[in-house]
Amino acid sequence: MTTEISVDEMRAAHKRTAPFIHNTPIMTSEKIDEKVGAHVLFKCEHLQKTGSFEARGALNSAILAKEQNAKGVIAHSSGNHGQALAWSALKIGLPCTIVVPRNAPVSKIDGMKEYGANITLCEPTMSSRESVCAELAEKLESFYVDPHNCVSMINGHASVVFEVLEQVGNEIDSIFLSVGGGGFAASVAFLIGNIRPDVEGEYRIYLVEPEQKQLSKLLEEGVQCDVETLNTMADGVRVAHVGSLCEPILKKYCTKTVVSVKEEEIKEALKLIWTRMKQRIEPTAALAFAGVLYHKPAHIKRPLVILCGGNVDTNYVIN
Structure with missing residues (x-):
């Protein structure tokens, strides 16, 4: 990567x-x-x-993650990043988990689910999003695709x-x-x-x-x-x-x-x-x-x- x-x-x-x-x-x-x-x-x-x-960066990240033999991809998102990463993972055949704040728009959560993402809800704070995401990334051995701070x-x-x-x-x-x-x-x-x-x-x-x-x-x-x-x-x-x-x-x-x-x-x-x-x-x-x-x-x-x-x-x- x-x-x-x-x-x-x-x-x-x-x-x-x-x-x-x-x-x-x-x-x-x-x-x-x-x-x-x-x-x-x-x-x-x-x-x-x-x-x-978001589909642009998410797809690039998912492709590179697969090349590095990651077991999946994971991110936290209020909607668009999560949908984009879920679509990208589905496109290239990787499991995807999205940590979502409880106050995210229902339409965006539904969109993530439609692309096959596993959804985990968290409190609507950045600290909660990041901590839950980090814990799951380690547990699932998934590549963490930060929506704001990721080179890929x-x-x-x-x-x-x-x-x-x-x-x-x-x-x-x-x-x-x-x-x-x-x-x-x-x-x-x-x-x-x-x-x-x-x-x-x-x-x-x-x-x-x-x-x-x-x-x-x-x-x-x-x-x-x-x-x-x-x-x-x-x-x-x-x-x-x-x-x-x-x-x-x-x-x-x-x-x-x-x-x-x-x-x-x-x-x-x-x-x-x-x-x-x-x-x-x-x-x-x-x-x-x-x-x-x-x-x-x-x-x-x-x-x-x-x-x-x-x-x-x-x-x-x-x-």
Whole structure:
């Protein structure tokens, strides 16, 4: 199993996983362009296998785990990572166990079960998730695929960047994405930072967070958020702290590009995508768009928004 985050490993992961995942489309909306005052492009990862970008890193991790003769894979997840890992394990023939917080959306738990995962419930805290996961990983002799702090996940996620650059690389001036534990953000920032010479100029990566997270304090001052789990409708980014592998990458490339949004802004962004584009994204995906809709810097004219997932709990939306 590789222990290095590198462009070469990211290229290898892209080649390794490409036959099994979707090259997701880019969508636009004239109405949204008018409202935002810019030409907004959307990378539709909500249409990815299992309904989120997580399939990219999870499949890369599962393939490498099997090559190392692991007896299975295990992770903790509130939904998307668990579904992605369960699908990946099913695809290559490995047992999969997911440790799930009790407050995870029912639709996401059901999704994990449909892909054959063994579910173990835990308390809705990061310490509980990690301790239960570590205990089971040792007992089952399974490879632990951390959703936020795993080299093979970070390398695997980067395939989305190769696709974007091939599809619209010369048409965009920035990328906006939702940030939780930091794995996806670190992957995108690292690859762009190493293959785009203008990354320190106008071409920037914007990390969009729920306002309670306060990632800027960590990146600029080294001060961690004083809560463990965020209270936000964007359930995919409720983890308050970023992984230790991710932190130095985000400090290098994204210190000045953190965007904090309010819950009402996430809700309105979600509503706009659902009604104008007819795309059933989840609140965590709407978070990234909220950053553009309400907080886009004036000089940004062609932002790309990564719609990270579409595994929405329909009962939640209806209510």
